[in-house]
Amino acid sequence: MATPRESTVEHEASMTGTSLHSGAKVRLTVKPALAGSGYQFRRMDLADQPTIPAFLEKVKQVERATTLAEGSVKVSTVEHLLSALRGLEIDNALIELDANEPPIGDGSAAPFLEMLAKAGRKELEAPRTVFEIREPVWVTTPDGGYMAALPHDGFKVSCTNANHTPFHTQYLSIEVGAENYAKEIGRARTFVFYEEVEPLLAKGLIKGGSLENAIVIRGESVMSKEPLRYPDEFVRHKILDIMGDLALFPVPIRAHILASKTSHGLNLLFAKALYKAYRAYQSALMPVENIPVGERSMDTNEVMKILPHRYPFLMVDRILRFEGATKAVGMKLVTINEPYFQGHFPDHPIMPGVLQIEAMAQVASILLLRNTENAGKLGYFMSVDKAKFRKPVMPGDVLTMHVELTKSRGKIGKAAGQCLVNGEVVSEAELMFAIIDR
Numbered sequence: 001m002a003t004p005r006e007s008t009v010e011h012e013a014s015m016t017g018t019s020l021h022s023g024a025k026v027r028l029t030v031k032p033a034l035a036g037s038g039y040q041f042r043r044m045d046l047a048d049q050p051t052i053p054a055f056l057e058k059v060k061q062v063e064r065a066t067t068l069a070e071g072s073v074k075v076s077t078v079e080h081l082l083s084a085l086r087g088l089e090i091d092n093a094l095i096e097l098d099a100n101e102p103p104i105g106d107g108s109a110a111p112f113l114e115m116l117a118k119a120g121r122k123e124l125e126a127p128r129t130v131f132e133i134r135e136p137v138w139v140t141t142p143d144g145g146y147m148a149a150l151p152h153d154g155f156k157v158s159c160t161n162a163n164h165t166p167f168h169t170q171y172l173s174i175e176v177g178a179e180n181y182a183k184e185i186g187r188a189r190t191f192v193f194y195e196e197v198e199p200l201l202a203k204g205l206i207k208g209g210s211l212e213n214a215i216v217i218r219g220e221s222v223m224s225k226e227p228l229r230y231p232d233e234f235v236r237h238k239i240l241d242i243m244g245d246l247a248l249f250p251v252p253i254r255a256h257i258l259a260s261k262t263s264h265g266l267n268l269l270f271a272k273a274l275y276k277a278y279r280a281y282q283s284a285l286m287p288v289e290n291i292p293v294g295e296r297s298m299d300t301n302e303v304m305k306i307l308p309h310r311y312p313f314l315m316v317d318r319i320l321r322f323e324g325a326t327k328a329v330g331m332k333l334v335t336i337n338e339p340y341f342q343g344h345f346p347d348h349p350i351m352p353g354v355l356q357i358e359a360m361a362q363v364a365s366i367l368l369l370r371n372t373e374n375a376g377k378l379g380y381f382m383s384v385d386k387a388k389f390r391k392p393v394m395p396g397d398v399l400t401m402h403v404e405l406t407k408s409r410g411k412i413g414k415a416a417g418q419c420l421v422n423g424e425v426v427s428e429a430e431l432m433f434a435i436i437d438r
Helices: 079-087 110-119 194-202 233-246 264-284 300-306 353-369
Strands: 005-009 013-018 025-031 039-043 051-053 059-061 067-070 073-075 093-097 121-127 137-140 146-150 155-160 171-175 191-193 215-218 221-223 253-260 318-323 327-333 378-389 398-409 412-421 424-436
Touching: 013 110, 025 110, 039 073, 051 067, 051 073, 079 110, 079 233, 137 264, 146 264, 155 233, 171 233, 191 194, 191 233, 194 215, 215 233, 233 253, 233 264, 300 318, 300 353, 318 353, 327 353, 353 378, 353 398, 353 412, 353 424
Parallel strands: 039 093, 155 253, 191 215
Antiparallel strands: 005 121, 013 025, 025 093, 039 051, 059 067, 067 073, 137 146, 146 253, 155 171, 215 221, 318 327, 327 398, 378 424, 398 412, 412 424
16 A cells, blocks of 8 residues: 655635635635645735744634734634645645635635635655544533544544534534545535624624625524535534644544534644644654663664564564663564564454563563673563553554563562553563573
């Protein structure tokens, strides 16, 4: 299977219209961008034409829309355009506009989809990075709203638009990708409750709002210029907004998203929780990127000078560090190429727990055998006690083995070990060895 690559638009394309909240006329142009640049908004109407990157830390306001700011420069209501870009799996784009807000169009992402269809999609050389959720991430709000991400091979959203009225509450669970975003999500229009219109106008918002670009809900009635495009159009628009706000996350997400009573505020709170998990995952990879060298570490060749094990049963790629004569931290990169994955749950590959114990035992053996009096000997497993397996280890994980010798007298050695992934303990055990001559 070919490695997925980042993408951008192939040609520049433009559209014009009226902004929702400011009511201003605006021209928007999307242009190709380099890999890794993400989405960048450029204000063509201001001196020096300042650029604001569409990153989480640039979000300054989330009332009825998502607003980005860099100093005093702002771009509001970016979620529909970002949703269209992420929905079509376009990773990088330069977005130029001559006002502080993109055009609202018909209140959906459909006008942006038409523009992007003209712009086309072009793959770049850089591989496409995806954050695959391994552990649940969730947030809640005092009013009962919640969002959660669960492990899933793809991008799925299960959402309800439960609100303060008993009418028009809807639910949808759908797998979303570039092949069905435009048809299933992109045409869903924004909506507002009748009781909210006057307060929003009083705040200086929705100046460009009308029945041409929004659906108004009043009790059981629905007011719109055209009939509903889907029987469950409201929840589909909620999913559209979720995808737009999650486009502010640095990379696409592979997960099953559960959501209820969402808002831009909740979407961004959730995106920040995801980013915290993403940073924790990245920090767990730091030992791989900064491999220590010298007396306090061992590379694979040095490991094999002490251990008799060889592929496919060598479970230690490196020793990252020693702490005195009794402690060591080893590392193993768990890849899909491991031979045991062919038969150990091929549809849901996980590293067998007994091999995690073996990895701890091999690190313990290195601690025992690197002592001068044990040089050239072998460490034989005698017993395992208090073994516990807390979380699955899957392809792509970086397994670190923390081992401490608790006894080393004569021909008997004892050790306590833990395996960790992303800083969390996935397994642990107490081990006993016999030291014998080869």
